[in-house]
Amino acid sequence: MNMQARFNYHQANPQAYQAMLQLEKFVNESGLDKKLVELIKIRASQINGCAFCLDMHTQDARKLGETEQRIYLLNAWREAAVYTDAERAVLALTEAVTQIAQNGVSDALYEQVRKHFDESQYVALIMAINTINSWNRLAITTGMSAPYNR
Incomplete structure (x- = not known):
């Protein structure tokens, strides 16, 4: 695996x-x-295998006061009792949207999310999931790698 960036996409296409x-x-x-947005970013980045984004967003989550336990258990959130029902709904949505071609987003999942979020918030969640998926794809395809240093 290449551990050096292929090029700087910021400079290549501002x-x-x-x-x-x-x-x-x-x-x-x-x-x-x-x-919650950081949990979305971490979970999507786990699925997509984006080490650069995982490194960045676990740091960002810690700065917001997220616990090590919740960060470490995110990969197995279904079996961990440390997430709220609203967070569980969003994590399920994050997985479904990130892997949209597999099963789409079921009516049951949509209803689960809508128990906690209105239509405007639902769209914002989709935008958050889409945005991190786009960042992941930019980072992976241009060869960005961890560690992320601020």
Whole structure:
């Protein structure tokens, strides 16, 4: 596996990078809980195998006060009692949207999420999931690797 970046996508196409930053800005201003957004980012990055994003977002989650236990158990959230029902619904949605071609998003999952989030929040959740999936794909295809250093 290549451990060096293929190229700097920020420099190669600044407009694409700015478009991604606008998506990120939307998510940040959506009103979604910041810790919940980090859980989305970590879980999608686990599924996609993006070490760079995992490193970045576990650091960000810690800075927001997320516990080590909840970060470590995220990969097995279904068996861990440390997540709320709302978080569980969002994690299931994150997995379904990240792997959309496998099973889509069932009506049951949609209803599970809607018990906790209104239509506007549902769209914001989808945008958060789509945004991290796009960041993952940018990082992986351009060869970005961990560790992430601020």
